[in-house]
Amino acid sequence: MRDKFQTWVDAVCEQVRFWPDRKAIARELRVHYDDHVRDLLRLGRPRELAEERALEAMGNAQEVGWALDRVHKPWLGWLWEASRALVLLLAVLVVVTPREYTTLSTLRDRTRAELDWEEPPASAARVELEHGTLYVLPGEIREQNGHTAAEVHLWIQMRDPLAANGGVNTWFFSWRDDQGDLPRRTYDERTRTWTEGRCWDHGPPWSQGWTRFRQTMVLLLDRPPQWAELSYPPGGDWTVRVEWEAAS
Amino acid sequence: MRLNRARKTIRNLILCALLWALVYTMLGFPPYTVRGMLDRVERQYLLSDLEPLLTVRESQKPRFQFFGRHTICLLARTGDTYVFTEWNRHFLETVHESRRELKMGQGVLCAAWKGTIYAAGPFENAASAVLEVTPELWKREKLVKSKTFPLQGERLGDQVFGFSYPLGYHSWTFEEYDPEDLPEEELTLYGACYAWYHESFDGGGSLRHGEVPCVLTLYDAAGAELARYDLSLDNYEITWW
Secondary structure, eight states: OHHHHHHHHHHHHHTOSOGGGHHHHHHHHHHHHHHHHHHHHHTTOOHHHHHHHHHHHHOOHHHHHHHHHHHSOHHHHHHHHHHHHHHHHHHHHHHHSOOSSSOHHHHHHHHHHHHTOOOOOTTSEEEEOSSEEEEEEEEEEEEETTEEEEEEEEEEEESSGGGTTTOOOOTTOEEEETTEEEOBOOEETTTTEEOOSSEEEEEEEEEEOSSEEEEEEEEEESSOOSEEEEEETTTTSEEEEEEHHHHO | OOOOHHHHHHHHHHHHHHHHHHHHHHTTSOOOSHHHHHHHHHHHTTOOOOEEEEEEEEEEOOTTOSSOEEEEEEEEEETTEEEEEEEEEETTEEEEOTTSOOEEEESOEEEEETTEEEEESSOTTOSEEEEEEOOEEEETTEEEEEOOEEEEEEEEETTEEEEEOOOOOOSOOTTTOOGGGOOGGGOSHHHHHHHTTEEEETTEEEEOOOEEEEEEEEEOTTSOEEEEEEEEEEHHHHHOO
């Protein structure tokens, strides 16, 4: 009778298209069958009869198989298996992924800078960019190593955080004032000197959030400027002007 | 609570999304396509509508490493601004090459990478191009020596010419020769850009950055000169590979 039950189970499982479940189905059917046989034996039926009745009670193998196939949908079964494998793979990736690109302190600092953002004053000049908005405001004018240092404050607000990890790069900005073009301050390795005289450089404060960036630029000049113009990209798709007199 | 298979699958997929977000964040939000890389450059450098002009890929499979390393160099333009950028990809990591800053130029741009100098600009009408690269040796603020290397261009795209030059290790040492007296056969573009920008000091030496002047000349089909551009390269671009 064991063989007859096995044949019945095989016939049921053949109908189930999602084959990874067949073993579990066979195991569960056997539990039901064994329970039924045990109940009949307890009622005093001979073993052979008990097994025969229990098998009859299990029903038509094909119909049971079809019903089980409807429950054990192959697409859901495979999707489930794939999701399990993917969870495992990603868990391994979390462990092995190098952390140097985004550390916890980076996440904390970016979030803090994002939250500490203060809206630029209404008097700031504004440029609408493809991916964000740039605000420019003239800052303090002071003496620095025999030069006049004129600060310009920048607020850059991006529409999405895609740039966050690399930050916003303003090295290619070009500046000019009422006396002419200002080159970027660079270090000449041949003469081992920094650009002297009229030039511009980055200065503090500097903060990088996820979508909000603050930066100060310092124009090193011979005398206090009346105005300065920032144009970008190098040839100047757009130009924005800051005026110190107007600001004061 | 016992979940059925459908709910377990949904739970797993949500977990996958969270784990992927964690991995992606840890990797620094890497871009995986050329468009993605250009999108990143656009946002980082406050540009817009970068249009790829040339993509150069190189793959290496280091021994004892399961995944290969891929380098992707992109030449792109927006309006008359041209940019050259280099990215490195290894498995899920894609990072901007930290040793090579993005190069940006107005009107025309030239950048060297592993034995080729790429020049991009409005070259649609040019039939041929020649790039003259002139490394210079300066000593105590005086130009001591210079040599011009004319390189014939090969069209790589509507707006791109490529100029190949031989790379190679030099067989001499700075103990053998003063850079000034380097034998003629060692004076390749690579050799000059290495030797003439090298600074020796007690116990070693280093290669300083220096601008190498270049002149790009475009010719039409009849051989008449169409345009001439004064450009420059960093000697590191030529010697680093």
